[in-house]
Every structure is written in structure tokens, then in C-alpha cells.
Amino acid sequence: MQRSKTRTAREPRLNFRPPARLDLWAITLSISIVAGTIAPPLAMALILASVVVCAGALLWRDLVPQGWRPMAVLLPLFTIAGAGIAYVHATTPDPLAELAAVEPGEVIIVGKVASPPTPVSYGYMADVRVEHLWYDGHEILRGGGVEVFAGDLNLGVGDRIRVDGEISLPDSSGGDFDYGRYLATKRISAVVNATYVRPMGGKGWIGQVHRRTDVALGYGLHPDEVAVVRGMVLGDRSLIPEELDTAFQRSGITHVLAISGQHVAVLAAMIYFLLRALAVPVMIRSPLTLGLIWLYILIAGVPPSALRAGVVATFVLAAPIFNRQLAPLHFMTTMLAAVLAYNPLLIYNSGFQLSVAAVFGILLLRKPIQALLKSTLFRPFAKPPETVSNLLAISLSAQVATTPIIAATFDQVSVIGVLTNLIAVPISGPILTLGLLGVIAGNVAPFLAYPINACNGFLVTILEFTARGASAMPFATVATPGISLPLIGLFFLGCVPAAIAEFSFPEERWPLWAALLLAWTTGWLLLIGATNG
Amino acid sequence: MANSNFDTTTRRRDTDPQKSLADFFRHHLPQIVVSALVVAVLAGGALYASRASETAPHVVYSVSLNQIQQDVQQPLLVNINTADAEELDELPQVGPSTAETIIQYREANGLFRSVSELEEVPGIGPATLEEIKPFATI
Numbered sequence: 287m288q289r290s291k292t293r294t295a296r297e298p299r300l301n302f303r304p305p306a307r308l309d310l311w312a313i314t315l316s317i318s319i320v321a322g323t324i325a326p327p328l329a330m331a332l333i334l335a336s337v338v339v340c341a342g343a344l345l346w347r348d349l350v351p352q353g354w355r356p357m358a359v360l361l362p363l364f365t366i367a368g369a370g371i372a373y374v375h376a377t378t379p380d381p382l383a384e385l386a387a388v389e390p391g392e393v394i395i396v397g398k399v400a401s402p403p404t405p406v407s408y409g410y411m412a413d414v415r416v417e418h419l420w421y422d423g424h425e426i427l428r429g430g431g432v433e434v435f436a437g438d439l440n441l442g443v444g445d446r447i448r449v450d451g452e453i454s455l456p457d458s459s460g461g462d463f464d465y466g467r468y469l470a471t472k473r474i475s476a477v478v479n480a481t482y483v484r485p486m487g488g489k490g491w492i493g494q495v496h497r498r499t500d501v502a503l504g505y506g507l508h509p510d511e512v513a514v515v516r517g518m519v520l521g522d523r524s525l526i527p528e529e530l531d532t533a534f535q536r537s538g539i540t541h542v543l544a545i546s547g548q549h550v551a552v553l554a555a556m557i558y559f560l561l562r563a564l565a566v567p568v569m570i571r572s573p574l575t576l577g578l579i580w581l582y583i584l585i586a587g588v589p590p591s592a593l594r595a596g597v598v599a600t601f602v603l604a605a606p607i608f609n610r611q612l613a614p615l616h617f618m619t620t621m622l623a624a625v626l627a628y629n630p631l632l633i634y635n636s637g638f639q640l641s642v643a644a645v646f647g648i649l650l651l652r653k654p655i656q657a658l659l660k661s662t663l664f665r666p667f668a669k670p671p672e673t674v675s676n677l678l679a680i681s682l683s684a685q686v687a688t689t690p691i692i693a694a695t696f697d698q699v700s701v702i703g704v705l706t707n708l709i710a711v712p713i714s715g716p717i718l719t720l721g722l723l724g725v726i727a728g729n730v731a732p733f734l735a736y737p738i739n740a741c742n743g744f745l746v747t748i749l750e751f752t753a754r755g756a757s758a759m760p761f762a763t764v765a766t767p768g769i770s771l772p773l774i775g776l777f778f779l780g781c782v783p784a785a786i787a788e789f790s791f792p793e794e795r796w797p798l799w800a801a802l803l804l805a806w807t808t809g810w811l812l813l814i815g816a817t818n819g
Numbered sequence: 820m821a822n823s824n825f826d827t828t829t830r831r832r833d834t835d836p837q838k839s840l841a842d843f844f845r846h847h848l849p850q851i852v853v854s855a856l857v858v859a860v861l862a863g864g865a866l867y868a869s870r871a872s873e874t875a876p877h878v879v880y881s882v883s884l885n886q887i888q889q890d891v892q893q894p895l896l897v898n899i900n901t902a903d904a905e906e907l908d909e910l911p912q913v914g915p916s917t918a919e920t921i922i923q924y925r926e927a928n929g930l931f932r933s934v935s936e937l938e939e940v941p942g943i944g945p946a947t948l949e950e951i952k953p954f955a956t957i
Binding site (some may be wrong): 289308311315318344355356360363367370371374375378380381382384388389390391415416422424425426427428429431473475566622623627628629710745788 | 828839840842847850851854855858859861862865866868869870872873874875876877878879880881882884887890891949
């Protein structure tokens with residue numbers, strides 16, 4: 287009796303272990319949100335299909351395996367919820383955009399700077415969160431966001447400012463790139479051409495952190511190196527010279543300059559193991575690590591890739607506290623559901639698309655590709671080097687998964703990226719770590735920052751050399767202009783067999799499916815090249 | 820000997836489908852409740868993010884957008900018989916001194932009988948009059 291009581295007390299009260307499988311709830315909700323945002327009739331079709339499946343599962347007990355029956359019955363709940371969430375966002379009125387559409391002329395805005403000022407051809411631009419908006423002597427709006435263009439914006443993130451200027455809608459007439467929709471993913475409704483900008487009140491604390499970071503990184507680093515480290519630490523790439531930025535893009539390692547899952551993982555590991563070394567109890571260690579990670583993401587301006595990584599990190603660090611198992615694929619789909627419920631327009635953000643595609647690619651394609659590498663490239667070795675094959679497999683799987691998105695966004699795909707990532711990814715972690723340590727040390731005492739920044743400068747030089755050298759090679763990239771959505775869909779359809787290989791096929795078949803995947807990717811790129819002459 | 824109507828100890832078929840469905844829902848009540856709660860939380864988050872957060876603009880003083888549009892599109896029209904120097908200055912090719920001259924002519928000769936009479940004002944020739952005409956009235 288006592289033994290069963292103890293066992294009952296130890297078992298989690300919410301038991302979702304098989305046979306009841308609800309694994310597909312998050313992906314169902316996410317697909318429904320995406321369908322409701324991009325093509326509402328498709329969302330209706332999904333709801334109808336889910337109702338049919340639900341009715342079938344209720345009427346015929348053997349329609350689906352018993353363990354999946356609850357999932358089949360609950361399918362309409364998640365599809366309707368997803369469509370409903372998309373509907374709520376789509377029908378939200380935007381009075382700021384409505385005002386901008388009539389181009390009323392001069393308005394007065396008081397708000398806070400939400401992004402670091404970025405130089406543009408005719409001055410600077412920055413995102414501003416509107417607190418108050420006056421027109422013709424009346425305060426008519428509160429809330430929302432605008433993008434301000436001004437001759438000079440000597441401001442930091444979080445600074446409170448007054449802007450006088452003419453408000454209008456963003457110009458979306460420039461080719462394939464919809465600027466208005468890009469701004470909408472950041473919840474920016476209008477643009478303001480400022481005639482007058484004045485700081486009001488004190489400086490924002492995030493801007494102060496950015497300024498202190500600039501000063502600390504300046505101890506011992508060249509301006510180019512400061513720009514690269516600043517980009518990796520703060521996610522602000524505005525100071526990176528254009529030719530260096532292009533070199534990073536062509537060499538396929540531009541992702542190391544964006545705040546991504548790797549940055550969050552490195553930071554989380556640093557903080558977590560430091561706290562463990564200081565004997566901080568696990569119940570305090572995990573929440574404290576999470577808090578500091580989110581603080582870092584906030585300082586970096588909450589870019590979509592960092593938001594994705596932060597949400598997944600929250601699940602990973604919270605799982606042991608709630609006695610849940612670590613399930614990376616489920617965490618990713620749950621993250622997708624949560625983030626898209628918060629802002630469905632992020633599906634149009636290329637940074638978010640790349641981040642999600644890369645992680646799903648790594649989760650689903652790494653093992654088959656690694657099996658292929660072990661059975662081919664590393665076959666001569668008696669004991670294949672696990673780390674190298676793993677690194678190469680991760681690089682390849684991320685590259686394959688992001689190929690169509692990169693092709694559509696940048697009109698070119700880096701072929702050399704498979705090799706350059708083998709250098710860039712391992713050293714980007716130390717660069718970020720040394721960058722953060724350099725910032726902390728530089729704010730304590732400048733002389734402490736010099737040796738740290740000097741070591742970092744050496745690593746950054748290697749990174750820059752890799753980028754410039756690889757991008758100069760004639761076969762570095764393949765041009766891919768004019769990619770359409772059906773072509774992208776076709777590509778991902780071809781990746782399905784390799785993606786499900788781990789769950790559906792025996793392990794000895796994985797190398798075959800991985801080889802077919804790589805052949806499919808090559809064929810797809812050749813097809814694009816052939817159709818474009 | 821498999822027969823779809825044969826009851827076994829491991830596979831029983833309830834003759835009352837309602838009872839079997841009720842059993843199903845009773846058995847999976849925790850999953851259903853938690854799923855509904857998760858959906859409610861996400862939907863609530865979507866509502867908050869779209870309508871109540873600081874990133875969502877909201878109106879505090881109602882103005883007619885049609886009225887604003889009309890005010891913006893209203894063309895410049897200056898009454899040359901009642902305008903002061905500042906208003907006359909808004910006319911094309913009319914500066915402060917020309918505006919003063921128009922006022923002096925008006926005071927000396929009375930109100931303008933037509934816009935074309937502006938040509939009588941020193942400093943305003945035929946070409947200047949053609950530019951002023953769309954924006955002037957009596």
C-alpha cells in the first residue's frame with residue numbers, strides 16, 4: 287500500500303505518455319494559423335477536413351490507431367483555434383495605418399526609440415514605439431509603431447523623443463520586396479519623414495548598454511572587428527561595411543552575424559555552468575538563466591530568430607523543473623504555435639523563416655546525412671570522427687533546409703557555405719563568448735578588456751578572412767532569380783522522404799535517402815539555373 | 820475464425836455507441852481539458868497582442884478621416900479682396916513686397932472687379948497673372 291502511494295506521488299499528475307498521442311497539436315495549430323493568414327479559404331478547407339477526420343474517428347474506433355484517436359477527435363479544436371487566431375489578427379483595426387493612408391501632413395509623435403538608428407542614403411532611420419500622436423492640436427492616437435526618417439538621429443534604444451513630421455504609408459511599389467509587409471512583421475504601420483526630432487527625458491537603458499558596449503569593444507579592436515563583434519553580440523549589423531556584409535552573404539556564413547539559436551545556446555551554457563560552479567541550486571539556476579537570456583534578447587531588440595531561440599530555451603530549461611522529457615521536435619512545434627499566435631505576420635519575415643527552417647532541417651535531416659557521411663566520406667576511417675561528421679551533417683542539413691528560402695530572398699545560394707560553415711560555426715561561439723566577456727570587462731576597467739579583445743580580434747580576423755576568401759571564389763554562389771512559391775513547395779515536398787527516414791525507414795536505408803536528398807537539392811538548383819538561362 | 824461480430828476479452832464492441840463515446844470522453848477528459856486550456860491561453864495571447872498591447876494603436880480622440888482628407892486636398896484659394904499680406908504672400912510669384920503693392924492698389928482703387936485686374940498692379944505682368952489665376956478669387 288505504502289509503496290503504491292509513493293509511486294503515485296512520484297509520477298507526474300498530468301500523464302501524456304503513450305498510448306494517448308497528442309504530438310501533432312502544435313503543428314496543426316501552426317499550419318492553421320499560417321493558412322488563415324496567407325489563404326483563408328485554405329483554413330476553411332483544413333477545418334472541414336479536420337471535422338471529417340474527427341467524425342470518422344468518433345464513429346469508427348479502428349479508423350486511426352487507438353493511441354492517436356484523441357488527437358483525431360481534437361483536430362477540429364486546433365484547426366478552428368488556429369484559423370480563429372489568424373482571424374483575430376487580420377481583423378484588428380489599425381487606426382495608425384488608416385491615418386497614414388490619407389497623408390494628413392504634419393503630425394507630432396512622442397514615443398520611445400525601438401531600434402538602433404541605421405544610416406540610410408539621406409540620413410538615418412529608426413523604429414519608434416508611439417506613446418502619443420497629435421494632429422491639428424488634438425491627441426488622437428496612442429500605441430503602435432512608426433519608422434522615422436531624419437537627417438540626424440543621435441539616439442539610443444529606449445530614448446524618449448518627440449518627432450514632428452509628415453506621416454504616410456510605406457512605399458510598397460518597389461519590385462518583389464513588399465516594404466509595407468516587412469514593416470508590418472515588426473508591427474510598424476507607417477513611416478514619418480521627420481522635420482524636427484528632440485530627445486525628451488532621460489536616456490533609455492538599452493541604448494546605454496549599446497553605447498557602453500561600443501566603448502568596451504573599442505579597447506583593442508579595429509573598427510571592422512568592432513562592427514563584426516557588435517553584430518554578433520547585439521545583433522546590430524549597421525556598422526559592418528557593405529563589402530564585408532556581401533562577403534559574408536556570398537560565403538554562406540552571414541547567419542553567424544545574426545542573434546540565433548547558437549548565440550542563445552552559448553549564452554545559456556555560459557550562465558548555467560557558471561551558476562552550477564557557484565553551487566546555485568537547480569531550482570534557482572534554471573529560472574535565473576532564463577531571465578538573463580530574455581534580458582539579452584531584449585537588449586538585442588528581440589529579432590525573430592532570437593525570439594524563436596528564447597522560447598525553445600524556455601522549454602528546454604523549464605522541462606526538468608516540471609519533470610517533462612526533452613523533446614526538441616515537440617519544443618520547436620510548440621514554439622511555432624506560441625510565436626505565430628503572438629504575431630502571425632512573422633511567417634513573412636525571412637529571418638524567422640530561415641531560423642525555423644534551419645532548426646527543423648537539423649532536427650530531421652542530421653541523422654540520415656550523418657549516416658551517409660559515415661558510410662561514404664568517412665568510410666576509410668576505422669573509427670569515423672564523430673564530431674567532424676556531426677558538424678558536417680549539421681551544416682549540410684541546415685544548408686539544405688534553408689536553400690529555397692535563401693534562393694527566394696537573396697536571388698543566390700552559397701554553394702561554398704558547406705565548407706565555410708565548418709570554420710565559421712565553431713569559432714563564432716568563442717567570438718561571442720569573448721565579446722560578452724570583453725564588454726563586461728571593459729565596463730569594469732578598460733585595461734581588463736584589452737587582452738580579451740585581442741584574442742577576439744584574432745578569431746574575428748580568421749572569420750573575415752574565411753568570408754572574403756570564400757566569396758572571391760568563382761563557384762561560391764549559384765544565381766537563383768525569380769523563385770516562385772510552387773517551386774519552393776516542390777523542393778520541400780522532395781525533402782519529405784529524408785525528413786521522415788528516422789521514423790519510417792530502417793537505419794540501413796538512411797544513407798540512401800540522404801543521398802537522394804542531396805541529389806534532389808542539386809537537381810533543384812540546376813533546374814532553377816536552367817530555367818533562368 | 821476471425822469474425823467482426825465476435826466479442827473477445829481483449830476487444831469488446833459496445834452495442835450502445837453513445838455509452839462508448841461517453842466512455843471515450845470520460846477516459847480522455849484530462850487531455851481534452853488541457854488542450855482546451857492551451858488553446859484558450861494562445862487565443863488570449865493573440866487577442867492581447869493584437870488589441871491590448873502597447874504595439875496595438877488605439878484611438879483616443881475620434882476624428883473623421885474623410886474630413887482630414889478634404890482638408891488636405893483643399894486647393895489653395897486666396898480672396899484678393901479680403902486677404903491680408905500674409906495670405907497674398909502664398910500666391911505663386913507673389914512675395915511680401917508684391918503683396919503690399921496689391922493691398923495699396925486695393926486701398927487706392929477699391930475692390931478688384933475681377934482677378935484679371937491684378938495685371939494693373941505694378942510688378943504683376945501677364946505671365947505672373949497666368950500663374951496667379953488658378954489660386955485667386957474675388
